[in-house]
Each structure stands twice: as C-alpha cells, then as structure tokens.
Amino acid sequence: xxxxxxxxxxxxxxxxxxxxxxxxxxxxxxxxxxxxxxxxxxxxxxxxxxxxxxxxxxxxxxxxxxxxxxxxxxxxxxxxxx
Amino acid sequence: xxxxxxxxxxxxxxxxxxxxxxxxxxxxxxxxxxxxxxxxxxxxxxxxxxxxxxxxxxxxxxxxxxxxxxxxxxxxxxxxxxxxxxxxxxxxxxxxxxxxxxxxxxxxxxxxxxxxxxxxxxxxxxxxxxxxxxxxxxxxxxxxxxxxxxxxxxxxxxxxxxxxxxxxxxxxxxxxxxxxxxxxxxxxxxxxxxxxxxxxxxxxxxxxxxxxxxxxxxxxxxxxxxxxxxxxxxxxxxxxxxxxxxxxxxxxxxxxxxxxxxxxxxxxxxxxxxxxxxxxxxxxxxxxxxxxxxxxxxxxxxxxxxxxxxxxxxxxxxxxxxxxxxxxxxxxxxxxxxxxxx
Numbered sequence: 220x221x222x223x224x225x226x227x228x229x230x231x232x233x234x235x236x237x238x239x240x241x242x243x244x245x246x247x248x249x250x251x252x253x254x255x256x257x258x259x260x261x262x263x264x265x266x267x268x269x270x271x272x273x274x275x276x277x278x279x280x281x282x283x284x285x286x287x288x289x290x291x292x293x294x295x296x297x298x299x300x301x
Numbered sequence: 302x303x304x305x306x307x308x309x310x311x312x313x314x315x316x317x318x319x320x321x322x323x324x325x326x327x328x329x330x331x332x333x334x335x336x337x338x339x340x341x342x343x344x345x346x347x348x349x350x351x352x353x354x355x356x357x358x359x360x361x362x363x364x365x366x367x368x369x370x371x372x373x374x375x376x377x378x379x380x381x382x383x384x385x386x387x388x389x390x391x392x393x394x395x396x397x398x399x400x401x402x403x404x405x406x407x408x409x410x411x412x413x414x415x416x417x418x419x420x421x422x423x424x425x426x427x428x429x430x431x432x433x434x435x436x437x438x439x440x441x442x443x444x445x446x447x448x449x450x451x452x453x454x455x456x457x458x459x460x461x462x463x464x465x466x467x468x469x470x471x472x473x474x475x476x477x478x479x480x481x482x483x484x485x486x487x488x489x490x491x492x493x494x495x496x497x498x499x500x501x502x503x504x505x506x507x508x509x510x511x512x513x514x515x516x517x518x519x520x521x522x523x524x525x526x527x528x529x530x531x532x533x534x535x536x537x538x539x540x541x542x543x544x545x546x547x548x549x550x551x552x553x554x555x556x557x558x559x560x561x562x563x564x565x566x567x568x569x570x571x572x573x574x575x576x577x578x579x580x581x582x583x584x585x586x587x588x589x590x591x592x593x594x595x596x597x598x599x600x601x602x603x604x605x606x607x608x609x610x611x612x613x614x615x616x617x618x619x620x621x622x623x624x625x626x627x628x629x630x631x632x633x634x635x636x637x638x639x640x641x642x643x
Binding site: 226227228229230231232233234235238239240246247249 | 346349350352353364365367368369371372375376378379380382383414415416502503504
C-alpha cells in the first residue's frame with residue numbers, strides 16, 4: 220500500500236506546520252505533531268515504511284507514524300493506493 | 302540600528318540570493334511594525350520562511366508570532382484559492398473564456414512554494430464583450446455587487462473591472478483590461494491572442510496568462526495600482542523572462558501600450574529588492590515613449606477621478622471614440638449624482 224496526499228486538499232507550508240483545506244471542510248486546519256511531518260514528507264506517494272524512514276531522518280526518535288497515517292486516511296486527507 | 306523597513310527588505314528579498322552572512326535580528330519591539338508591514342505588503346509568508354531559514358534572527362516567541370500570522374494569512378489564501386476553483390467552474394460551464402491574474406497562478410508558478418505568496422481576492426480577466434454576462438452569472442451564483450452599474454454598457458466598454466463579493470465575503474474582480482486610466486485604454490486583444498497556460502491548483506488546472514504576459518501584467522499592476530505592493534515587485538522577479546524572451550516581452554508591452562510600466566516597475570523592483578534577475582535590469586533601462594512618461598508621472602501623483610478621466614480622454618485615439626467616452630462618462634456622472642440624491 221502506498222499513501223499520497225489527496226490532490227483535492229489545498230494546502231500551504233508554514234513554520235508552524237502545514238495548513239490544509241479539505242474539500243468537505245469550511246475552514247482550513249493546521250496540522251500538528253506527527254501528522255504534520257507525515258504530510259510534509261509525502262511529496263510523492265510512499266509506503267508506510269518509507270514514510271517512517273523519512274520521518275525518522277528528520278526526528279530520529281519519532282514515534283511510529285502508522286496511527287497518524289491511518290488517521291489522515293480516515294479523515295480523507297491522504298489516499299491509500301494499492 | 303535595525304528598523305522594521307530593514308527587516309521587511311530582507312523578507313522581500315529572501316530566496317533571491319544566498320543567505321546573509323550576518324542575519325538581522327527581528328526584535329520583539331519591532332514585531333508589531335514588521336507584522337503590520339508584512340501583512341500590508343503580502344510578505345508574511347516570506348518573513349516566516351526567512352526566519353525558518355536563518356536569514357533573520359529572533360527569539361522563539363517572536364518567531365512563533367510570525368508563524369501564527371503566516372497561518373492566518375495562508376488560511377485566508379486557501380479559502381480564496383478554493384473560490385478561484387468555484388469561479389472557474391461557473392465561467393467554464395458558461396463557455397466564457399477567462400484567464401486568472403496573480404493569486405494562485407502567481408503563487409504556484411513563480412515561488413518556491415505557494416505559501417510564500419499570500420493573496421486576498423480573485424482577479425479574473427474576460428473579454429469586454431462578455432463582461433456583463435460574466436458579472437450576471439456570478440450574481441446568479443450567490444455573489445452581489447457592492448455598487449450597481451450606473452449606465453448600461455459602460456463597464457464592458459470603459460471600466461477596468463467589475464467588483465463582486467461572494468456570500469463568504471471573498472472579493473471577485475472581473476477585469477476587462479489590466480489598468481485604469483490611460484494605461485488601460487489600449488486594447489487587451491494582444492493578451493487574448495496568446496494561449497492560456499493551465500496552472501495546477503488542487504486537482505484542477507486554472508487558465509492563466511502565460512509567463513510573459515503575467516510578467517507584463519505584474520509590471521502594469523505595480524505602476525498603476527493605488528500603491529505599489531512589494532509582493533508585486535517580487536512577482537516581477539519571479540516571472541522575469543529569460544534573456545531569449547526579452548524582445549517578445551518588450552513587444553507585448555508595446556502592443557499593450559505599457560512600455561513605460563515595464564521599465565518603471567523593473568526600476569522599482571531593483572530598488573526594493575536586494576537582487577533582481579539580469580533581464581529585469583535590462584528591461585528597466587528600456588526607452589520610454591514621452592507620452593507614456595507623462596502618464597507615469599500622473600499615476601505617481603495619485604490623481605483624483607476627474608484628473609484621471611481627463612488623462613484617459615487624451616489617451617483614447619480618434620475624435621469619435623473620445624466623444625463617446627466623454628459622453629459615457631457624463632452619463633455615468635449624472636447617474637452617480639442621481640443615486641447620491643436618493
């Protein structure tokens with residue numbers, strides 16, 4: 220399984236984290252924590268393992284990002300591609 | 302001693318060259334002035350990035366305040382960006398040819414990432430012949446006009462643009478030309494003779510001016526707007542043509558009657574930013590027709606309505622068109638007075 224940003228989500232980078240506007244949402248939201256890092260490393264579709272590797276390049280002792288990935292998929296911000 | 306202006310100049314120039322060896326410090330006592338200036342000049346994204354990259358120094362609280370200001374600016378830009386997609390769908394469904402100006406079509410093309418170029422409204426160019434239809438279409442889709450058209454047909458023949466507002470308060474300016482006053486008199490047909498470029502925004506492609514036309518538009522906007530916003534000068538450096546396209550850029554500017562705008566805007570960009578591409582320097586040195594020099598001087602004076610109208614009459618070619626313009630102005634003025642007396 221590979222994960223990619225939902226192309227319909229409009230977003231911007233800031234020093235506080237990515238600001239996202241999902242298609243079904245009225246207001247933009249600021250992503251924080253591990254979810255922000257997962258979003259930022261997804262410049263191209265990646266497997267969960269590759270995401271984990273990229274995240275740990277940035278923060279070596281980062282927690283396992285699997286739950287953050289699943290949550291981003293659940294709320295429609297990420298697409299899961301077989 | 303570092304001033305707010307010094308800090309804003311570093312922000313405006315960030316990314317154009319190497320990082321400064323000795324970064325300036327954005328101190329807490331400058332924060333309010335710098336944030337105010339950055340918001341007015343649409344530089345909040347560049348300021349935030351300059352701090353993150355070490356081009357400026359600050360304490361953590363100050364950096365956090367700038368970051369939060371950037372989040373607010375980006376949040377509004379995203380809502381406006383989504384509204385571009387709405388306007389595009391409405392116009393496209395009605396087969397109204399259009400080109401988006403500035404906004405996301407500059408942010409996504411001419412910057413390292415679009416967060417560096419916040420924007421506040423929607424600007425879209427249509428042909429004069431469909432200006433009324435485009436405005437009526439948006440009105441039918443939950444937009445309202447803050448001020449009515451005073452004389453039927455005036456806007457599609459003479460106005461720079463029509464302003465509408467969405468229910469959510471987002472301003473949409475439907476442009477017929479790129480400038481008000483004498484620099485807006487030349488026909489915009491040379492722009493329509495050039496193919497649109499699609500700029501990817503989300504999962505859609507927004508039709509935009511090609512890079513050369515976008516550069517000329519940024520120059521016109523910088524010179525003829527109510528004031529020169531620094532982000533527009535930064536747009537000029539981002540959209541600056543390669544050397545091979547300088548002649549084509551000058552030809553388009555001449556066809557639009559805006560040779561002076563390009564030379565003047567490039568001069569202002571060089572003055573406002575620490576570094577500008579070589580072609581911006583080349584274009585800044587171009588010759589300016591004497592008549593356009595006089596118009597430039599007029600815009601610099603920030604003239605009132607009457608003075609600008611008279612200058613525009615002078616720019617309209619031919620006695621017949623001058624008479625029609627004057628007559629339309631007079632009818633609009635009478636309608637304005639009638640409205641004021643009610």
